[in-house]
Amino acid sequence: MVDSQDNADGSGTPPSSPLSSLPPSPPSPSPGVKAYQLLKHEIALRRDFISFIDHLFNSKRIAALLGAGLSVPSGIPTFRLDPTKLASEHSMDEENAPVSWQFWADRRRNALEAKPNLAHFALAELAKKKDFLAISQNIDGLCERAGHPSNSLVRFHGCMFHLKCHNALTIHMSVNTKDPIVPALAIKQQEGVNNEIRYDELPICKAPHCRELLRPDVVFYGEAPAEKAVHAADAWYSKDGVDLMLVIGTTAVVRPACDYIDKAMEGGAKVAIINLAARGSGAGEEADGEAAVNAQFAAKADWYFQGDVAAILPALLREVVGSLEDTEEEELAFV
Numbered sequence: 001m002v003d004s005q006d007n008a009d010g011s012g013t014p015p016s017s018p019l020s021s022l023p024p025s026p027p028s029p030s031p032g033v034k035a036y037q038l039l040k041h042e043i044a045l046r047r048d049f050i051s052f053i054d055h056l057f058n059s060k061r062i063a064a065l066l067g068a069g070l071s072v073p074s075g076i077p078t079f080r081l082d083p084t085k086l087a088s089e090h091s092m093d094e095e096n097a098p099v100s101w102q103f104w105a106d107r108r109r110n111a112l113e114a115k116p117n118l119a120h121f122a123l124a125e126l127a128k129k130k131d132f133l134a135i136s137q138n139i140d141g142l143c144e145r146a147g148h149p150s151n152s153l154v155r156f157h158g159c160m161f162h163l164k165c166h167n168a169l170t171i172h173m174s175v176n177t178k179d180p181i182v183p184a185l186a187i188k189q190q191e192g193v194n195n196e197i198r199y200d201e202l203p204i205c206k207a208p209h210c211r212e213l214l215r216p217d218v219v220f221y222g223e224a225p226a227e228k229a230v231h232a233a234d235a236w237y238s239k240d241g242v243d244l245m246l247v248i249g250t251t252a253v254v255r256p257a258c259d260y261i262d263k264a265m266e267g268g269a270k271v272a273i274i275n276l277a278a279r280g281s282g283a284g285e286e287a288d289g290e291a292a293v294n295a296q297f298a299a300k301a302d303w304y305f306q307g308d309v310a311a312i313l314p315a316l317l318r319e320v321v322g323s324l325e326d327t328e329e330e331e332l333a334f335v
């Protein structure tokens with residue numbers, strides 16, 4: 001609570017203070033006005049919660065687009081990559097692979113050390129209670145570890161714990177959750193890039209007669225999402241309409257994953273955004289293309305719940321998924 005003695009007109013500031021040369025701030029609302037504004041905000045929020053829960057209850061088919069913000073409460077940072085070195089088609093070239101693999105080894109370790117949060121568990125439970133499809137842009141495996149059924153989870157950008165080889169004739173797929181994945185990659189990247197690591201010390205495909213370099217089966221810049229993921233999402237959408245679209249922890253501007261929001265809306269779905277960023281943040285004259293698109297999208301949503309997704313999502317879904325107190329992480333099982 002702001003102290004009501006804290007006058008905004010600067011009357012408590014000595015004349016010699018350098019602050020006295022600043023133009024006076026606009027007067028703060030009185031405590032009574034502030035309390036009224038707070039109450040109005042709380043009533044609006046409660047009304048939003050009630051109308052959302054009512055719609056959730058009556059929704060037969062629910063889709064969700066999941067982004068990096070879902071895993072931020074688990075300690076997985078959101079960041080943009082340097083696509084030329086770390087996540088492009090050339091990142092696994094002989095020259096770039098030692099640096100690129102150090103980056104991926106570090107991300108894998110970070111994800112393995114993290115735990116699924118209550119939002120991951122809430123979504124996993126929702127999948128057991130409703131006809132629900134989650135289209136995930138995350139590659140950290142936390143939905144899987146929260147027990148999300150594999151038939152209602154589409155990994156649009158792949159998974160860091162799936163590996164594939166760069167073989168021109170065929171693709172060998174494998175699952176690997178070892179850390180370090182090879183002895184040379186035991187070093188942590190925050191200690192700096194190790195330029196001593198050689199190409200032949202990196203993870204190598206063990207399929208008979210292959211010996212090609214392995215890479216994480218994730219969608220690099222310039223690559224299309226896995227056909228399997230697109231087919232699974234399209235098949236689910238083609239069955240019937242969508243009643244509710246949840247957009248969780250994502251700016252919803254990365255195509256083609258965000259096209260599934262438009263598809264749901266065309267079919268009459270109501271849209272709820274749950275995100276740490278405030279509605280309309282990044283909008284305005286200064287906004288770059290991405291922020292402007294995001295702000296336009298947010299303006300069209302039926303609900304916008306701002307805050308920590310690990311706190312908000314379980315509360316929003318509670319009427320359907322129940323209490324999550326007894327949920328436990330599942331064994332690593334990446335199907």
Ligand SMILES: [Zn+2]
Binds near residue numbers: 171172205207211
């Ligand atoms: Zn191979």
